[in-house]
Amino acid sequence: MSASTENVRRLSVVDIAxxxxxxxxxxxxxAYDFPTASLVDEAGIPLILVGDSLAQVLLGYDxxxxxxMEEMLHHTKAVVRGTKRALIVGDMPFLSYNTPxxxxxxxxxxxxxxxxQAVKVEGGVRSARVIEALVKAGIPVMGHIGLTPQAINTIxxxxxxxxxxxxxxxxxxxxxxxxxxxxxxxxxxxVPGQLAEAITxxxxxxxIGIGAGAGCSGQIQVITDTxxxxxxxxxxxxxxxxxxxxxxxxxxxxxxxxxNGSFPGDAETVLMDPxxxxxxxxxxxxxxxxxxxxxxxxxxxxL
Numbered sequence: 001m002s003a004s005t006e007n008v009r010r011l012s013v014v015d016i017a018x019x020x021x022x023x024x025x026x027x028x029x030x031a032y033d034f035p036t037a038s039l040v041d042e043a044g045i046p047l048i049l050v051g052d053s054l055a056q057v058l059l060g061y062d063x064x065x066x067x068x069m070e071e072m073l074h075h076t077k078a079v080v081r082g083t084k085r086a087l088i089v090g091d092m093p094f095l096s097y098n099t100p101x102x103x104x105x106x107x108x109x110x111x112x113x114x115x116x117q118a119v120k121v122e123g124g125v126r127s128a129r130v131i132e133a134l135v136k137a138g139i140p141v142m143g144h145i146g147l148t149p150q151a152i153n154t155i156x157x158x159x160x161x162x163x164x165x166x167x168x169x170x171x172x173x174x175x176x177x178x179x180x181x182x183x184x185x186x187x188x189x190x191v192p193g194q195l196a197e198a199i200t201x202x203x204x205x206x207x208i209g210i211g212a213g214a215g216c217s218g219q220i221q222v223i224t225d226t227x228x229x230x231x232x233x234x235x236x237x238x239x240x241x242x243x244x245x246x247x248x249x250x251x252x253x254x255x256x257x258x259x260n261g262s263f264p265g266d267a268e269t270v271l272m273d274p275x276x277x278x279x280x281x282x283x284x285x286x287x288x289x290x291x292x293x294x295x296x297x298x299x300x301x302x303l
Contacts, residue, residue, distance in 0.1 A: 011046055011087040013118060013140045013184040019046065020206040026185075026218025028208050029226065032058050032075045036223060037082030045086055047208075049120060049142075049220060050076045052091040052150070057224045064149045065094045069106055073114045080115035089142050090116035094150045097121055100133030107139040120187065122148040124174020128181040135182035143178035143186035145171055146212065160190045160211075168195050175199045175207075187220060188212040190236070211236030 019026055028047040031037040032054040040048055054075055055067035076090045090110035097103035103121070110116045118140035121127050131141045146161045162171045171191065178186050185206045188196045193213025200207040200216050209216030211234070224230055225237035229247075233239050257263035278284045 008084045010083075010117065011085060013087065016047060016087060016184060016206065020185075020217055026206055026208060028218055028220035030054075030220070030223050031079050031082075032223075034078045034082035037079040037086075040223070041083040041086045047089065047218075047220075048079060048083065048086045049089045050079050050091060050114075050116070051120075051222065052093050053222050057222060057230070063152050065152065067093050069093055069096050069109065073109060076110060076114035076116050087118065088116045089118045089120050090114050091120045097127070097130050097134075100130050103130045103134055104137045104139070107134045107141075108137065111139060118142055118184065120144055122150050124171070125177045128177040131178060131181035131183055141181075141183045142208075143175075143181075143183040144189065145174040145178065145186065145191075146188050147190035149189075158190070160192060162191045162195045168192075171195065172199055172202070175203060179203050179205050185217075188216060 016026065026047060027045055028049060029040055029045055030051040030053060031040050031048050032050060037048060050072065052064040052067050052072065054071075055061040055064045058075075059067065059071065061067060072090060072093050076088065080088050092103070092106060092110070096106040107119045110119050119134065120142040121131055121134070122144045123130075124143070124145045127143070131143060134141045147155070147158060149158075152158070162168045172195075175186060175188075183205060185208055186203070187208045187210065188199065189210045189212065191199075191209070191212040193215060196207065196209055196212035197215025206217035208218045208220045210220050221237055225233055226240050228239040228242040228244055231244055254263065275284070279286075
């Protein structure tokens with residue numbers, strides 16, 4: 001189904017469930033602004049995450065921990081305005097869902113103020129009560145286990161999760177807890193491919209992998225990695241463009257054209273009627289040297 005078809009309607013979690021039931025792999029990507037979201041929607045991506053990754057890739061923070069609710073809502077609104085079809089998931093930032101009540105309040109803001117259709121919450125067993133409260137309040141939830149970036153100060157560094165027996169069992173328990181709490185989907189980040197596939201087979205909801213192999217129900221990527229916007233690409237990402245090089249070259253060319261005087265040229269310049277300009281500057285036939293200037297004070301006037 002193309003996003004360009006007539007009478008486009010916004011997808012819901014029911015539509016995502018149908019894609020999963022039909023065996024269609026679910027392409028998901030992040031977006032943070034109006035023009036990018038518009039292109040992603042036009043490309044037919046069914047699920048867009050306004051990720052807290054915007055903290056680093058868009059706002060220049062060192063970790064996702066720094067981004068606030070207000071910043072997340074600001075960008076979610078822009079993405080919603082830029083889309084017509086995709087289901088928009090707002091990523092609940094650090095400390096915005098410590099308790100079920102707090103989670104429902106902030107999750108509700110994503111739907112009511114931001115215009116999103118769902119929210120994403122990190123954590124498995126530890127977040128089950130929060131997810132259940134959100135779902136009971138009518139707020140669809142996408143879970144997120146494996147590497148959870150908001151816990152980076154506890155984890156220490158970005159690393160694959162679930163390689164040991166205990167970690168793997170813990171992740172499986174997390175996935176089941178998220179499902180039983182009512183989530184409609186779950187992100188598996190930086191999980192060994194075999195484990196991610198095994199988890200996927202044991203769940204009734206779709207898994208969306210990032211650095212978790214091809215055995216997941218779908219995939220998600222940070223859009224700046226996909227488009228080659230930065231100067232580094234993570235191992236789990238594939239560059240489909242080199243916007244870093246393209247944009248850098250374009251801006252360098254612009255600078256050179258300004259410096260050498262070739263921009264703007266005739267094509268970028270608006271002209272006015274020469275006779276009107278002559279009148280403005282006092283160069284028309286009706287002007288004479290004896291006439292008093294249009295503006296200014298005569299030098300012989302007593303001040």
